[in-house]
Amino acid sequence: MxxxxxxxxxxxxxxxxxxxxxxxxxxxxxxxxxxxxxxxxxxxxxxxxxxxxxxxxxxxxxxxxxxxxxxxxxxxxxxxxxxxxxxxxxxxxxxxxxxxxxxxxxxxxxxxxxxxxxxxxxxxxxxxxxxxxxxxxxxxxxxxxxxxxxxxxxKPFGYDLDSAKKLNQELFNFLKESQIYRIDHYLGKETVQNIMVFRFANSIFEPLWNQKYIERIEITSSESIGVEDRGGYYDGSGALRDMIQNHMLQILGMITMEPPSVFEANAIRNETLKVFQSLRQMNKEDVDKMVIRGQYTESKVKGEKLKGYREEKDVAAESKTETFVALKLFIDNWRWGGTPIYIRSGKRLPTRVTEVVITFKNTPHNLFKNSAVNQLIMRIQPHEGLLLKFGMKNPGAGFDVKAESMDFHYDEIKEYVPTAYERLLLDCMMGDQTLYTRHDAVEACWTFVQPIIDAWKENPEIKVYGYPAGTWGPMEADNLIEGEDLTWHYPCKNLTNDDSYCEL
Ligand SMILES: NC(=O)c1ccc[n+]([C@@H]2O[C@H](COP(=O)([O-])OP(=O)(O)OC[C@H]3O[C@@H](n4cnc5c(N)ncnc54)[C@H](OP(=O)(O)O)[C@@H]3O)[C@@H](O)[C@H]2O)c1
CATH class of the missing domain: 3.40.50.720 (NAD(P)-binding Rossmann-like Domain)
Incomplete structure (x- = not known):
């Protein structure tokens, strides 16, 4: 440029x-x-x-x-x-x-x-x-x-759908859309941009990238820290507004969008918008069944006492603000019709990680007595990289299938990887809005999230599940995953608060 x-x-x-x-x-x-x-x-x-x-x-x-x-x-x-x-x-x-x-x-x-x-x-x-x-x-x-x-x-751009619309309208009194850069720093991350390159620069995966071959998609973003000194802000926000409405849905947009006709800001933003507009709206019963909210409670990890959310500074003693959300959603379009998509995000989980896990369908007919799951894991942070899991023959007699994997790590590239804010500030100087969110996309994301906010507000009987700080959230989140004995992909080998177990 x-x-x-x-x-x-x-x-x-x-x-x-x-x-x-x-x-x-x-x-x-x-x-x-x-x-x-x-x-x-x-x-x-x-x-x-x-x-x-x-x-x-x-x-x-x-x-x-x-x-x-x-x-x-x-x-x-x-x-x-x-x-x-x-x-x-x-x-x-x-x-x-x-x-x-x-x-x-x-x-x-x-x-x-x-x-x-x-x-x-x-x-x-x-x-x-x-x-x-x-x-x-x-x-x-x-x-x-x-x-x-x-x-x-x-961020945050709006507190709910009405306030986001109002803010857009007000800004349009003073500026044109081409002058407004709504930042979502997740889009500035090299590994998030790589989702588009990985999908559209290779011919291997794109033919499989649809409901015919993909069983489910999971997106996890976890933090090991609690609210720290931002309790006052967070208590009025919560994980749904703070993480799902923006960062998680933006990643979902990149994973599930159609290929744009040209690699140009509006062409790309048109395609992600279509995804957001195709998200199936939830009613109150759906929210009860398909969204699990949780709040961390006091616990001890490796001898260290961790406060519960309600004991944090500037948090209301009776607060119902969610520090964890897991949800199941569907994109009602030709490519994704029927494929369950799971998103979860939370604070005080065992480790800090953001990753997308694509699970492919099993072979149509099982020739061997055991099988391997085909999964593609895109690690956004930390230990950025890609991992593909497949089955190989176990050496020796018979035809036992053994799970193996191939991986790529960003730190193998010796080049400097710019931080999200570097990339986004430079893009703004160049007038490139590709990685900034357009007004209609912000509103479409709020349109999806709003019924969940409303259901929680209007139906206090919808539970806020407690989960001990340092665990992967309420057990009920596992029940969202369709299929017998299936759980979320757990990025760490064990469930303790230890980043070293978080290798890709
Ligand atoms: N920190 C992060 O990692 C992060 C990440 C994503 C988004 N954000 C967003 O970025 C914005 C800034 O975040 P921050 O962490 O830098 O917040 P912060 O530390 O609270 O700083 C807010 C700034 O706004 C100024 N300010 C001006 N008028 C104000 C008013 N009427 N009331 C209160 N403050 C006023 C404050 O300075 P004076 O008091 O000197 O005027 C201060 O410089 C927020 O909208 C936040 O949501 C922050």
Whole structure:
């Protein structure tokens, strides 16, 4: 892609955790690879009082701790930091945005034409207000004289279907869809993008990629940590909103979409949208049968006492917020009609892992007394890679079938793998929206999730199952899987909290 020679990044919510831990380190990593435009600067904006120098010191610590390139020449970091500025404003006061305009004019003194990215890393209630306030200052208008104006919007995009629609509508008063970049950092992960390449650059699997040959699809995303210090936010959100509505459904879109006619943002986004629109809607009875919600309870793992969710800081003592969800769903289209798809995500599970497991159907006729399961496992994180399981003859007399596997690990590639935020920030600079979520896709995902939210709200008798912290969630989640004696694919060899058991 053609590199641009000028870009100014204005981060709202610059004193926050995301800016320090992810955004500035990702920009530094891009800088180290020579990927940033010749002329670039970063302006941090939030309410906390910092001078330029104090803010530079604050982000310098973040880069040193979190950058993938922290071992680089310290001089490079010094040079990079000089391009960073800060402005304290009352972000809830429209008039204060005139100061942003003034500061940008100061920073850009020599540029005739500037390209701006506004990165909204604030609480979501401010998203449309910031867009409106920038528009009032004439800062969202783009033409040949001004350069382009783009806005990256952090998750969560909406709290439910109505609020997501409202936010889209409000943003459209100030910006065009082509200026809005709704970020889902899962799509920035190399291994998630590889799903498309794996499917559409090879002819081996695609003929089998349908309900005729695939028995079931599972997507698991687990975290071993609890809510940490985000209890206040999480208690109003829960696993369904925080993980399923966005990240998990986006991965599902990539796994199940039709091949696009060209590899271009709208063609790809049209195909994932069709998947989201084909998700079978659930009614109250379906929710009761097909969705299991759980909440972690106190337990002891390797001698360490782990708190229950309700004992966490800023969590209501009677909270019914789910820290675990497992669901079974169907895509009602020609390719996937009848294939069960299982998704689960949770906190305080035995390990941190995200993976997709495709289980192929058995052979039509079994010639041998035993058989092997054909599975393709796409590991998104950690130990990123692919693993294919198949049956081989057990050497020696007879025809015993033995399960074997072939695998590929990303860390065998010696090349640098960019982080999700690096990739997505660079894409935004290039004007590539492929890995950002379009307004209709966000709404389609909320449309699928909304009946589950409603059923839980309106029917308190739908259980919230407890599960001891450090286990794979409520046992009831296993009962979702169709077929005798079948369970989820467990990524770890045993059920203790130990990442070393999580090899692919
Ligand atoms: N952290 C993550 O890993 C992560 C991951 C995905 C998405 N996100 C999303 O990214 C956004 C930022 O996350 P974060 O973790 O950086 O949050 P955070 O640490 O709480 O930071 C929020 C930022 O917003 C600023 N802010 C401006 N106006 C505010 C107001 N009226 N009330 C409260 N804060 C205000 C705060 O700074 P001042 O108080 O100085 O104004 C602060 O810089 C959130 O929407 C979050 O959902 C975060």
């Amino acid at each position: 053609k590199k641009i020679d000028n870009c100014k990044i204005i981060i709202f919510g610059a004193s926050g955790d995301l800016t320090k831990r992810k955004l500035i380190p990702a920009l530094f990593d891009l800088y180290c690879q020579g990927e940033l435009p010749k002329e670039f600067s970063i302006l941090g904006v939030s309410r906390t009082e910092y001078s330029d120098e104090e803010f530079r010191k604050h982000v310098d610590e973040g880069v040193k701790k979190y950058s993938e390139r922290k071992e680089n020449d310290p001089k490079l970091l010094e040079k990079f930091i000089k391009n960073i500025y800060y402005l304290a404003i009352d972000t809830a006061k429209a008039d204060d945005y005139a100061k942003v305009k003034d500061k940008m004019s100061e920073i850009s003194k020599e540029s005739q034409k500037d390209n701006y990215i506004y990165y909204l890393s604030t609480p979501p209630k401010l998203y449309s207000f910031i867009a409106e306030s920038l528009q009032k200052q004439g800062m969202t208008e783009q033409n040949d004289q001004t350069g382009w104006r783009r806005m990256i919007i952090e």
